[in-house]
Amino acid sequence: MVTYEKQRCWSILLRLFHWMFALSIVVLATTGFYINNPWAGNMIEGSRAWPITSYVRYIHFIAAYTFSSAVAIRLFLYIFGNKQERVLDILPVTGRNLKNLFSTLLHYSYISDKHDERLGHNLLAGATYLITFFAALFMILSGFYMLFPEVAFWQKWGVILLGSQQQARLYHHLVMWWFIIFSVIHVYFLTWNDIRHPEGLISSMFTGVKFKQKV
Template sequence: MATYEKKYVWGILLRLFHWTFAPSIFTLIVTGLYIHWPWTNTWLEGSHQFTMAVMRWIHFMAGMLFTCAVIARLYLWFCGNKYERVWDFLPINGRNIKNLFSTLLYYAYLTDHHEERLGHNALAGTAYFFTIILAVIQFITGLYLLYPENNFFVSLGASLFGTQQEARFIHYILNWYFAWFAMVHIYIVIWNDIKHPEGLISSIFDGFKFARKEQ
């Protein structure tokens, strides 16, 4: 029977990023869809409730937390521990390229080979990398829409995305990407935690994963 030892993998800032990023995404998806298509309707006088204003305020506050979380993850790409840095998981070397394709085959049930890695595997790392890039686009379009009177955000947004309506469309499409990403992410981490005793889920709480002890 294999024996395992605990290894400290995820620092406190990465775990704070995760537990800020995750609930802010959920909140932004729900409130964003309400802003796009309010699903409450009544013939009663409702000015004292002002539901849309409340939803917009929650959306803006969650957006600020989302932005802070993304900035923290960008910082960790270059200044985090060795498992958190971007070059540990991107397919930019032979080891990671091999791991990317072997992980794809493993997730597709086309091979039984599983490479144990303390940090992100190359497939997950690549997905997270592009998700953070899209998150940057999402918060820039959000600030462009939120501050139409601000010269900096207007000039930045217009140069990158065009009109506000075009930026709004990008913002809306990315909302659906993050909804899809959240569902796939939850499925994959539960699937991994069931199949492998590495402590993937618990590691995002205490920072520790389990590695097979060399005999």
């Protein structure tokens, strides 16, 4: 009989970040598709008209500020979070982390049944989250460049890093696809892990607690 014990893993701030991030991405992608191609065209003029495009853009901007705040929280946690949340725990540079990366790759491709278990993210997940973090920074930069193109700061850096508004729009749109594809893989591997390992991976993002074998 194997016994398990509760171990505190994710702080309340990280869980807050996660759900702000996840929900804002859903809203941003949905409204973003609409803004790129406003399908609900109508021919209603005058007092019966309703500013639909303005409202969709407004929701997009509210979600964008939520998204930016979430990214700011994650940046704080990468530096000042608990051990599992810090960037050194998932940066593939130390021997311990590289070992975990290869072991996870072998485990995920069904080659090895061994599982280098740790309390925080495995390296494959953690490194993907780090890439997503940088993609999020890019979305914030390109987004604010398009929202405030007249402001000297955004104009200067936007022109240097991205080019014209049209180029910013294209890159903003292309990088959005990373978030959609990431979500599919993310949810799949969470479910996959939750089925194979009884640590309560999915519920840990609500409760902050994982279940680990008692040693």
